[in-house]
Amino acid sequence: xxxxxxxxxxxxxxEPEWAKGAGRWLAFWHGVWETPIVPPLILSLTFLGxxxxxxxxxxxxxxTLFMTVFIFALPGQxxxxxxxxxxxxxxxxxxxxxxxxxxxxxxxxxxxxVIRERSGxxxxxxxxxxxxxxxxxxxxxxxxPAVPRRFRAPYTMGIAAVLIGASVIGALAGFLLAANVPxxxxxxxxxxxxxxxxxxxxxxxxxxxxxxPILAGLALGPLMHLAVPEWDLLLTGLVGGTxxxxxxxxxxxxxxx
Amino acid sequence: xxxxxTFIYILLAGVAATAVWRMLGLFLSSGLSEDSALLDWVxxxxxxxxxxxxxxxxxxxxxxxxxxxxxxxxxxxGLGVATYFALRRNLGLGVLSGASALLVAQYVxx
Numbered sequence: 001x002x003x004x005x006x007x008x009x010x011x012x013x014x015e016p017e018w019a020k021g022a023g024r025w026l027a028f029w030h031g032v033w034e035t036p037i038v039p040p041l042i043l044s045l046t047f048l049g050x051x052x053x054x055x056x057x058x059x060x061x062x063x064t065l066f067m068t069v070f071i072f073a074l075p076g077q078x079x080x081x082x083x084x085x086x087x088x089x090x091x092x093x094x095x096x097x098x099x100x101x102x103x104x105x106x107x108x109x110x111x112x113x114v115i116r117e118r119s120g121x122x123x124x125x126x127x128x129x130x131x132x133x134x135x136x137x138x139x140x141x142x143x144x145p146a147v148p149r150r151f152r153a154p155y156t157m158g159i160a161a162v163l164i165g166a167s168v169i170g171a172l173a174g175f176l177l178a179a180n181v182p183x184x185x186x187x188x189x190x191x192x193x194x195x196x197x198x199x200x201x202x203x204x205x206x207x208x209x210x211x212x213p214i215l216a217g218l219a220l221g222p223l224m225h226l227a228v229p230e231w232d233l234l235l236t237g238l239v240g241g242t243x244x245x246x247x248x249x250x251x252x253x254x255x256x257x
Numbered sequence: 258x259x260x261x262x263t264f265i266y267i268l269l270a271g272v273a274a275t276a277v278w279r280m281l282g283l284f285l286s287s288g289l290s291e292d293s294a295l296l297d298w299v300x301x302x303x304x305x306x307x308x309x310x311x312x313x314x315x316x317x318x319x320x321x322x323x324x325x326x327x328x329x330x331x332x333x334x335g336l337g338v339a340t341y342f343a344l345r346r347n348l349g350l351g352v353l354s355g356a357s358a359l360l361v362a363q364y365v366x367x
Contacts, residue, residue, distance in 0.1 A: 108282025
């Protein structure tokens with residue numbers, strides 16, 4: 001069962017043309033090239049706002065880019081900058097940031113088995129795990145299942161490279177412009193992210209079974225936010241995900257029986 | 258804060274506080290194969306979590322988005338989803354139509 005390279009659905013018949021005789025570098029470049037323009041564009045636009053924010057509270061450009069590359073999770077970065085600007089202690093800030101980052105745990109656990117090759121180098125898994133964030137997760141889960149397993153890790157690193165580059169360019173531009181964009185434009189920029197997250201999850205879901213956790217999350221998110229604001233996202237995931245998981249299993253059992 | 262102190266603050270409260278969950282995820286994922294039931298559950302949890310973030314952002318928005326009326330936010334979001342399906346699941350045009358509807362509506366309905 002473990003040796004998915006031998007029996008994985010996509011390996012023999014559905015292999016893309018470029019994969020025949022390809023090496024890891026070529027797979028990396030395909031990960032870069034095949035990234036559609038929309039996800040990196042949205043990241044650039046949202047990080048534009050972050051660059052403007054750090055400039056506003058007096059952080060340096062180096063601090064801004066360092067956070068963008070090594071934290072690489074916008075909600076946590078915004079919370080961190082907010083805590084810094086209010087003069088919070090390191091401990092207080094760390095707790096607030098870590099609360100926004102707990103969501104990365106189930107995402108990392110779900111993503112790695114998709115890109116993992118048992119005999120592949122471990123450092124690639126480490127690098128990929130280090131940069132897990134929502135846009136990267138959505139894009140990788142959508143695209144890598146069509147890639148032969150032996151090339152998934154370098155291909156995924158290509159996706160990561162594009163998204164990190166796009167974030168850095170956005171933060172840099174935002175910092176330098178310290179954008180005084182009109183409020184209506186700022187609102188539209190913020191709106192790109194939820195729009196993109198929902199549509200790309202719909203794009204990667206096949207059938208009602210995979211759409212169910214999306215619907216459950218949409219319904220529970222606002223309710224949990226009102227009931228338990230500190231833990232809303234984690235609880236939405238746990239409750240909504242578990243309910244849809246159980247429902248899908250139960251429905252499948254019924255149709256098979 | 259000096260620049261060095263700021264870097265240490267960022268490393269502890271930002272980088273370490275974020276990376277710990279990713280590394281724990283890397284560690285916990287090692288026993289899972291792609292088609293295990295456990296992984297199906299984990300995928301469902303993380304999908305519901307991101308969907309929850311989407312609904313929260315539209316209904317309880319941050320920053321500049323909070324100044325836009327609820328009707329415009331919901332309408333633009335619905336239009337984006339409808340465009341996506343109408344244009345045979347076109348991701349880019351779905352996203353752009355939703356965001357531009359939100360922009361235009363702010364000038365039209367004020």
